[in-house]
Amino acid sequence: MNENKISMEIVNSNAAGIDIGSRSHWVAVGQKEEDIKEFGVFNEDLKNLSNWLKEKNIQTVAMESTGTYWQTLYAILLADGFQVILCNGKFTKNIKGRKTDVQDCQWIQKLHSIGLLTGSFLPDETTEKLRTYCRHRANLLDSAASTSKKMQKYLRLLNLRLDVVVNDICGLTGLLIIHAICNGETDALKLAELRHGNCRKTEKEIAKALHTNGREDYLFALNQELEMYEVLQSKISQCDVEIEKILNTTIDQDNNKKEHHIEPKKHKKINKNTPKNIDLNLMAYQYFEGVDLLAIEGVSYSTVLSIMSEVGLEGIKKFPTAKHFASWLRLTPNNKISGGKILSNRIPKGSNRLKIALRNAANAIGNLKDSTPLSDFFKRINFRKGRVSAISATARKLAMIIRNMVVKNQSYVNPEGYLFLDEKRKLGLVKRIQKQITKFGLTNEDISFATS
Known part of the structure; x- marks a missing residue:
């Protein structure tokens, strides 16, 4: 009895699969034992890997995006002329069974050969550099916030309740007083005289909160944290300079x-x-070639900077539609349907920095006191499904609006799609009536006669 076999067409004939590791990379150029080889992670090993692929006449390579281990190898293979596809790990999972590095690289090579793997989104080199600076700056801001909390803790242990009389201990008034405390000043009245004119509390109220118990160990720790905070602020300023340089370079190279x-x-x-010292309003307007993203309510300077650094202008244009862009951000429900019944419609897990920035912007829209189409949309979803769902839905709307504005070079206009259902019906009714009046050529006298 003849056995029936199902064969799949080979799409990429000269394809290789690489299983990325922290200490070694396994490479497969075929499914036989002699087609598999292990390489180290040093620069010499990566060069040997590239040369071995050339000897095997490989043209295209697929690899998993495992941590940051892939980046050096990816750059070398790209420079040597290979077509490299970086795949999400969830698309290269093998069937259940024994898992080894050899089987993984064979499985990746097999999937890539029959054309079942798609590449992940990667920004251009300029955007990648800007992303490095912005992400490093965000990490420094997190460290500075942590240091600020520790300063507040040691002030409280010293019985200096500065956090009660000022909104921000790292503001103008707070830092002046902390500097004086670390320099040995203990007189509450003299410390209160350092109050800035914008502070709401009076000198008398501030002086009541600044009677210390004089613990030397807490004072030493406070001084250390203050020095750390100032160092971090200096590093953040240096990042701002580099961000300004790369934005100016990008804009100066394009006359448009x-x-x-x-x-x-x-x-x-x-x-x-x-x-600081960066006109992000002007730079963002020039970077996006005349598109003003800051005209959207809720979108701040940090939101625009996240868009520029995470995807960039050319990166947004890579997505064929706004829905693809929202789906890549994991802001679109992942509908699972079986037998015509929706089993699940949850938003996929995982967040990138741009998704977080858009969710923060959506949350700001939800806090607006003025009524706008986006805030009305937020309130409607909030009433039906809660604030968390409203933030996700509004963030998706923002992503689609931003993509369409950038790609189609459009100005922001409050769309009719965000009106309430009753307002939509009313607007549709008015348009239908106007169409009928035009169709039958009715005049004002005919209309007044009909309604009398």
Whole structure:
């Protein structure tokens, strides 16, 4: 009896699969034992890996995006002329059974040969450099926030309740007082005289909170944390300089970007963590070639900087539609349907920095006091499904609006799609009536006669 076999067409004939590891990389150029080889992770080993692939006449390579171990090998293979596909690990999972590095690289090679693997999104080199600076700056901000909390802790242990009389101990008034405390000043009245004019509390109220118990160990720790905070602020300023350099270089190299100009936005609040000495309003307008993303309510300078550093202008254009962009951000429900019944429609797990930035912008929209189409949309979802779902849904709307504005070079207009259902019906009814009036050529006298 003849056995029936199902064969799949080979799409990539000269394909290799690489299982990325922290100490070695396993490479498969076929399914036989002699087609598999292990290489180290040093630069010499990576060069040997590339040369071995050339000897085997390999043209395209697929690898998993395992941590950051893939980046050096990816750059070398790309420079040597290979077509490299970086795959998400969930698309290269093997069937259940014994798992080894050899079987993994064979499985990746097999999937890539028959064309079942797709590459992950990767930004261009300029955007990648900007992303490195911005992510490093965000990590420094987190460290500075942690240091600020420790300073507040040691002030409290010293019985200096500065956090009660000022909103931010790292503000103008707070830092002046902390510097004086670390320099040995213990007189509460003299410390209160350092109050900035914008502080709401009076000198008398501040002086009541600044009677210390004089513990030397807490004072030493406070001094250490203050020095650490100032070092971190200095590092953040250096990052701001590098961010400004790379943005200026990107804009100066394109005449289409340089010709755009926009007036400052006085109504946009500048957060203290916003990069200093950088006109992000103008730079973002030039970077996106005349598209003003800051015109969208809830979108801040940090949101725009995240868009520029995480995907960039050319990166957004790689997505064929706005829905693809929202799906890549994991802001679109992953519907699972069987037998015509929806089994699950949850948003996929995982967050990148741009998704977090858009969710923060959506949360700001939910806090708006003024009624806007986006805030009305947020409130409607919030009433039906809760605030968490409203933030996700509004973040998805923002992602689609931003993508369409950038790709189609459009200005922001409050769309009719965010109106309430009753308002949509009313608007549709008015349009239908106007269409009927035009169709039958009715005049004002006919309309008044019909309604009398």
